[in-house]
Amino acid sequence: MTNTLTADDVEFLRRPLHGFLTVAAGPIPPQPRPVWFEATAEGTIQLFTAPDSLKVRHLRRDPRASIVVAAPAGERERWLSVAGRTTVTPDGAHDLCARLAARYWDLDDPARADELAGMLAGEWVRVVVHPETVRRYGP
Known part of the structure; x- marks a missing residue:
């Protein structure tokens, strides 16, 4: 256990995997939600969401959160928890949305490109998780 991401962690997190976000002020038991995410050069994890989403309302009451990312089935077990x-x-949310869409979707597909255009017309905020505890398992 550490409080920083290693180079191996960042390499793993650059893959188009889903993260499962849990917020502290949420329901009990916690109910993680799948999210697109990005590891930053500063060692944080960021994602985007609607400004009026339930997760944002919970984070305004209690800013603690965790995200868990796991390797897909068929690969050797590996996971990372931050x-x-x-x-x-709101700063950088639209740019993050566009970057993550390009990472997770084939934007040469007109349907996906149209979906992204619709998303970019909406309001988004960027949620940044500042690691205090990093746990990992696997190679």
Whole structure:
């Protein structure tokens, strides 16, 4: 257990995997939600969401969250868990949305490109998880 991401962690997190986000002020038992995410050069994890989403309302009451990312079935077991305080900001949310869509979708597909255009017309915020605890398992 550490409080920082290693180079191997960042390499793993650059894959188009889903993360499962849990917020501290949420329901009991916690109910993780799948999210697209990005590991940053600063060692944080960021994602985007609607400014009026339930997760943002919970984070405004209690800024703690965790995200768990696991290798897909068929691969050797590997997972990474990052927990820490979050910040919520509109800055950079649309750019992040566009980057993640390009990572997770084939934007040469006109249907996906149209879906992204619709998303970019909406309002988004960027949620940044600042690691306080990093746990990992696997190679």
